[in-house]
Amino acid sequence: MNDLRLAAAxxxxxxxxxxxxxxxxxxxxxxxxxxxxxMALFQADCRTADFRTLWSFxxxxxxxxxxxxxxxxxxxxxxxxxxxxxxxxGESNGSKSVRAFVPIRVAHxxxxxxxxxxxxxxxxxxxxxxxxxxxxxxxxxxxALFPSGTARADESEKSE
Numbered sequence: 533m534n535d536l537r538l539a540a541a542x543x544x545x546x547x548x549x550x551x552x553x554x555x556x557x558x559x560x561x562x563x564x565x566x567x568x569x570x571m572a573l574f575q576a577d578c579r580t581a582d583f584r585t586l587w588s589f590x591x592x593x594x595x596x597x598x599x600x601x602x603x604x605x606x607x608x609x610x611x612x613x614x615x616x617x618x619x620x621x622g623e624s625n626g627s628k629s630v631r632a633f634v635p636i637r638v639a640h641x642x643x644x645x646x647x648x649x650x651x652x653x654x655x656x657x658x659x660x661x662x663x664x665x666x667x668x669x670x671x672x673x674x675x676a677l678f679p680s681g682t683a684r685a686d687e688s689e690k691s692e
Contacts, residue, residue: 534661537565538668545669545676554676555587561669562648566662567655572596574645576635578611583645591649602633610635611642615666619657632658634666638674646673 541561548554555573562571570590574583585596606616616633636644646669651657658666 534664537661537665541565541665541668542672545672548676551677554673557676558646558669558673559589561665562646565665566648566658567652568648568650569652570649572647574647576611576642576645578642581607581611586644606633610645613637613640613642613670615663615670617658632666634670636674636677637670638678643674643678
């Protein structure tokens with residue numbers, strides 16, 4: 533089953549035609565395969581640890597201060613290309629709030645960060661197969677989002 537999810541996600545990302553389609557692909561993959569409808573995408577500048585919100589779904593874009601809640605170690609982890617997953621008890625409905633921070637990489641550089649928040653009630657957390665999918669997003673989504681090879685070169689597309 534996991535091989536099918538990975539193949540489908542890889543194919544969807546490879547077939548993207550522009551940044552808008554790539555963002556929609558991320559939304560579809562996270563919603564359908566990882567079980568969350570709360571996510572945000574941040575452009576990252578590793579030299580300054582500066583982030584700006586590119587897009588959000590299911591959360592108020594004005595409340596996207598998610599990355600600043602990370603510990604220094606967690607922030608360093610994602611800037612160096614490692615996924616960072618935090619689990620914590622959810623609200624009274626019994627759901628689990630997971631914050632997964634997925635570095636989106638281009639040419640071994642973190643150019644963006646995908647934050648995944650509250651999971652759907654039927655999903656209890658991320659298993660090994662989900663972690664494999666997060667790793668795939670980290671390595672493959674950058675090619676779809678920034679086909680020119682760098683986030684800085686794609687600044688002119690931000691209104692797409």
